[in-house]
Amino acid sequence: MTENARAGDGPVLVVSAHAGDFVWRAAGAMALAASRGAKVCALCLSFGERGESARAWREGKKLDEIKAIRRQEAAKAARVLGAEIEFLDAGDYPLRESDELVDRIVRCFRQIEPAIVITHPLSDPYNPDHPAAARMTLHARVLAQAAGYDAPGEPLGAPPVFLFEPHQPEQCDFKPQVLLDITEVFDTKRRAMECLPAQQHMWDYYTELARRRGVQLRRNAGPNLGLPHDTMAEAYMRLYPQVTEVLR
């Protein structure tokens, strides 16, 4: 059986630059996988304490307090999704790329042994932390595969990498190559989003986006009959070729 054929069983690893990113962009995939019994883990490289917590700063909160709030919110969202969560507290704005941080991600790869990896696209002119997280994730994935890399655990296989949809997809060279039907878990995604009051403006934005991607999913799944539907979807790009015995 190929790696891709096994991939639907999990574990699923989602690497997120900031504490909220995985919720807006991959919560549907995470909830779906968890509902099918897969182990799902969000790895947050930072809390988004400086760059994605504007409201808390305006309220006069201090750095440590903001990190604690964001940690608590993201952990609550992960629980709603049925996922585990880990924080590396590597700092944001900027999220600095380093061999040490890549090594910590390698250790997570070796520990979780993901069948699927989900992370940010490699381009985002609005937020350099996001592509930095993606680059480190990809680097760590390759290192974790090397038999000679000095980290606990077995060498990693070749888990496919999916890139989740960024906030402004056209500017990030994002094309929705994969449309994932998340209708059955959308209420769960919405509840997870509502665990993040610091970014309340995102709740409706990502609900509308799911509806729009749902329309596109239906259009790509068959002829456009103009029938009403309530399909909700998330979009992804694939980084590596799909490996399969059957074209589908």
Ligand SMILES: [Zn+2]
């Ligand atoms: Zn972010």
